[in-house]
Amino acid sequence: xxxxxxxxxxxxxxxxxxxxxxxxxxxxxxxxxxxxxxxxxxxxxxxxxxxxxxxxxxxxxxxxxxxxxxxxxxxxxxxxxxxxxxxxxxxxxxxxxxxxxxxxxxxxxxxxxxxxxxxxxxxxxxxxxxxxxxxxxxxxxxxxxxxxxxxxxxxxxxxxxxxxxxxxxxxxxxxxxxxxxxxxxxxxxxxxxxxxxxxxxxxxxxxxxxxxxxxxxxxxxxxxxxxxxxxxxxxxxxxxxxxxxxxxxxxxxxxxxxxxxxxxxxxxxxxxxxxxxxxxxxxxxxxxxxxxxxxxxxxxxxxxxxxxxxxxxxxxxxxxxxxxxxxxxxxxxxxxxxxxxxxxxxxxxxxxxxxxxxxxxxxxxxxxxxxxxxxxxxxxxxxxxxxxxxxxxxxxxxxxxxxxxxxxxxxxxxxxxxxxxxxxxxxxxxxxxxxxxxxxxxxxxxxxxx
Amino acid sequence: xxxxxxxxxxxxxxxxxxxxxxxxxxxxxxxxxxxxxxxxxxxxxxxxxxxxxxxxxxxxxxxxxxxxxxxxxxxxxxxxxxxxxxxxxxxxxxxxxxxxxxxxxxxxxxxxxxxxxxxxxxxxxxxxxxxxxxxxxxxxxxxxxxxxxxxxxxxxxxxxxxxxxxxxxxxxxxxxxxxxxxxxxxxxxxxxxxxxxxxxxxxxxxxxxxxxxxxxxxxxxxxxxxxxxxxxxxxxxxxxxxxxxxxxxxxxxxxxxxxxxxxxxxxxxxxxxxxxxxxxxxxxxxxxxxxxxxxxxxxxxxxxxxxxxxxxxx
Numbered sequence: 001x002x003x004x005x006x007x008x009x010x011x012x013x014x015x016x017x018x019x020x021x022x023x024x025x026x027x028x029x030x031x032x033x034x035x036x037x038x039x040x041x042x043x044x045x046x047x048x049x050x051x052x053x054x055x056x057x058x059x060x061x062x063x064x065x066x067x068x069x070x071x072x073x074x075x076x077x078x079x080x081x082x083x084x085x086x087x088x089x090x091x092x093x094x095x096x097x098x099x100x101x102x103x104x105x106x107x108x109x110x111x112x113x114x115x116x117x118x119x120x121x122x123x124x125x126x127x128x129x130x131x132x133x134x135x136x137x138x139x140x141x142x143x144x145x146x147x148x149x150x151x152x153x154x155x156x157x158x159x160x161x162x163x164x165x166x167x168x169x170x171x172x173x174x175x176x177x178x179x180x181x182x183x184x185x186x187x188x189x190x191x192x193x194x195x196x197x198x199x200x201x202x203x204x205x206x207x208x209x210x211x212x213x214x215x216x217x218x219x220x221x222x223x224x225x226x227x228x229x230x231x232x233x234x235x236x237x238x239x240x241x242x243x244x245x246x247x248x249x250x251x252x253x254x255x256x257x258x259x260x261x262x263x264x265x266x267x268x269x270x271x272x273x274x275x276x277x278x279x280x281x282x283x284x285x286x287x288x289x290x291x292x293x294x295x296x297x298x299x300x301x302x303x304x305x306x307x308x309x310x311x312x313x314x315x316x317x318x319x320x321x322x323x324x325x326x327x328x329x330x331x332x333x334x335x336x337x338x339x340x341x342x343x344x345x346x347x348x349x350x351x352x353x354x355x356x357x358x359x360x361x362x363x364x365x366x367x368x369x370x371x372x373x374x375x376x377x378x379x380x381x382x383x384x385x386x387x388x389x390x391x392x393x394x395x396x397x398x399x400x401x402x403x404x405x406x407x408x409x410x411x412x413x414x415x416x417x418x419x420x421x422x423x424x425x426x427x428x429x430x431x432x433x434x435x436x437x438x439x440x441x442x443x444x445x446x447x448x449x450x
Numbered sequence: 451x452x453x454x455x456x457x458x459x460x461x462x463x464x465x466x467x468x469x470x471x472x473x474x475x476x477x478x479x480x481x482x483x484x485x486x487x488x489x490x491x492x493x494x495x496x497x498x499x500x501x502x503x504x505x506x507x508x509x510x511x512x513x514x515x516x517x518x519x520x521x522x523x524x525x526x527x528x529x530x531x532x533x534x535x536x537x538x539x540x541x542x543x544x545x546x547x548x549x550x551x552x553x554x555x556x557x558x559x560x561x562x563x564x565x566x567x568x569x570x571x572x573x574x575x576x577x578x579x580x581x582x583x584x585x586x587x588x589x590x591x592x593x594x595x596x597x598x599x600x601x602x603x604x605x606x607x608x609x610x611x612x613x614x615x616x617x618x619x620x621x622x623x624x625x626x627x628x629x630x631x632x633x634x635x636x637x638x639x640x641x642x643x644x645x646x647x648x649x650x651x652x653x654x655x656x657x658x659x660x661x662x663x664x665x666x667x668x669x670x671x672x673x674x675x676x677x678x679x680x681x682x683x684x685x686x687x688x689x690x691x692x693x694x695x696x697x698x699x700x701x702x703x704x705x706x707x708x709x710x711x712x713x714x715x716x717x718x719x720x721x722x723x724x725x726x727x728x729x730x731x732x733x734x735x736x737x738x739x740x741x742x743x744x745x746x747x748x749x750x751x752x753x754x755x756x757x758x759x760x761x762x763x764x
Contacts, residue, residue, distance in 0.1 A: 195692075200651070201651050201654075202651045202654030202655065204651075205620075205649065205651045205652055205654070205655060206464070206626070206654075206655050207564055207565060207586060208564030208565070208583070208584045208585030208586030208587070208623060208626070209564050209565075209585070211651075277565075277568065278564070278565030278568055278569065319541075322541075322543065323541060323542070323543075323563075323569070324542065324561075324563030324564065324565050324566050324569055324584075325563075325564060325565050326563060326564060326584070327563060
């Protein structure tokens with residue numbers, strides 16, 4: 001392996017939401033760490049120079065909600081840690097947190113260790129595991145949460161399912177509080193969603209599909225907030241989809257509870273109308289809702305109720321989408337087009353500026369899953385050199401056939417978007433890039449450490 | 451525009467123009483003498499093979515399509531859910547494409563999947579005729595019900611008429627297709643049943659009339675609606691689709707002689723069959739003077755002849 005080159009990121013707009021830094025200048029990366037950040041030019045003769053004029057130099061993006069389908073004892077491997085991590089760095093993400101609905105599920109330390117090992121071999125993005133709340137995500141028996149945390153999981157969740165049993169929820173929140181972890185709830189009361197495949201309402205009635213009522217989400221958040229009052233665990237509502245959930249989270253936060261929420265690109269840009277003509281690419285859990293819900297999510301983002309942007313990247317083989325709507329798989333891939341989609345929904349619409357949006361993709365998720373202790377989610381001299389260089393203007397068309405992910409299930413195929421991560425640097429090494437005109441020396445040489 | 455493209459397939463009635471509905475009603479009426487054995491069968495579709503792909507069981511609908519095909523000189527083959535490759539895990543699309551490759555002229559599809567007919571039509575070139583897909587649509591049933599009703603009323607102009615569709619609306623493709631056709635011809639439709647079977651969102655299935663009013667209505671009170679109805683379509687409670695009824699269902703939503711008397715004199719009672727006798731309607735009403743249930747069955751063959759002719763004769 002060649003010696004890791006020093007990198008000089010020259011002349012970009014440096015945005016570090018954690019510190020409030022937002023100025024033009026240079027960033028020097030040496031030995032995998034950030035050596036210097038300066039408003040003025042940095043001279044470093046040995047360093048490879050990357051011209052960053054017109055670009056944003058941001059902390060490496062973090063996605064705390066992805067599905068990499070690994071391990072998968074069934075052998076299907078719809079995605080692996082290798083393909084998922086490649087998709088992550090292609091989309092500008094330097095760190096991802098994998099949800100535990102794998103086979104086997106992430107409910108014991110050995111599975112956590114196996115994931116860490118595969119991530120190390122892949123050596124692209126940093127891949128973290130989220131541990132189950134209950135054994136096999138069945139909701140019946142609490143998982144060994146002390147063990148899981150010790151093994152390195154960054155959060156607890158039964159994602160894919162909400163924890164339906166209130167007493168079980170109380171047990172798990174207690175364990176999460178005791179380990180200073182965070183519980184990420186998939187907010188879905190299963191008794192209200194039997195057989196459901198899209199938002200409840202006139203369109204579902206017309207398409208002959210069982211409706212997924214909005215109450216199914218809100219009721220679980222309200223219940224959990226009530227249970228958590230006496231416990232005070234950090235509680236995070238995943239992929240919030242309806243306006244009333246935003247209100248419930250807002251109320252809990254006003255009451256002083258450590259409650260947060262996340263929003264996915266599809267819930268910010270698409271309504272249930274995308275499901276018309278039984279379009280299975282638009283089938284997702286929780287389902288696409290209405291414009292009023294999109295508006296409420298944006299208000300929640302603007303006022304800080306929703307603190308994290310996360311993709312819920314969910315690869316599926318296309319044969320599970322080439323079927324009738326009710327039988328089709330839930331979910332869509334998101335890593336490789338999330339950044340411009342968030343930009344379209346939030347910056348182009350005037351909800352946030354770049355620092356505000358990047359905060360929701362860097363320091364805020366990092367703090368939620370305790371990765372700020374590793375210095376992730378920020379740009380700081382001496383800290384790990386996880387950096388994403390973003391061209392905020394470049395226009396391109398989403399083409400799932402170009403994805404590094406094995407998943408092609410993307411309802412945004414063909415959409416013209418703007419902004420893109422043009423280089424993703426993890427621990428000082430370029431893991432993915434579109435740097436053709438911006439680097440004097442052969443970029444492949446820089447990336448040679450891969 | 452090639453007129454074939456606008457009438458390609460028969461997937462549903464929601465977007466079917468009034469002119470096409472009226473054309474099918476007229477054509478079907480012209481076939482009635484053939485259906486009744488009063489005129490010679492036709493041979494317009496001689497040489498055509500029509501595939502009945504019934505992934506969900508329905509003897510009545512399948513036989514009706516077969517009789518209709520034979521009256522037009524076509525032959526049919528039946529592929530049933532339990533015996534076809536569908537039970538071996540082959541997908542609907544694969545099955546359809548295989549049948550098409552054998553040279554059939556049209557596929558009549560019955561499936562439990564909502565949107566299944568639409569899915570198949572995207573993947574085959576031959577006409578797809580939806581014989582019921584999940585809870586979505588059952589267009590030939592909606593058309594034949596409309597035919598039986600307009601024959602009974604003596605007019606295809608349903609302006610000012612009110613039709614009650616009673617029972618398990620939420621699960622019913624028949625209710626949806628009938629409501630689309632009837633409202634296109636000008637009628638108001640009232641969905642009547644207990645709240646779980648008739649959710650409020652059912653009023654939004656179609657657009658509104660010229661005054662911005664919904665032409666679909668929801669009621670949970672059959673007795674209150676009876677005096678206003680020109681027809682009551684009693685739907686089968688579909689236990690096989692998970693319908694749950696309370697023990698007082700028949701008492702509140704069943705048609706019986708006493709309720710029938712409270713309908714206007716000209717009003718008729720319909721049922722798409724098969725009947726749960728004693729539940730949706732009592733036997734005396736089913737076989738009584740207001741019932742047009744057997745007329746519906748006769749119309750079913752005539753209407754399916756009209757549909758097959760529309761799709762295949764050119």
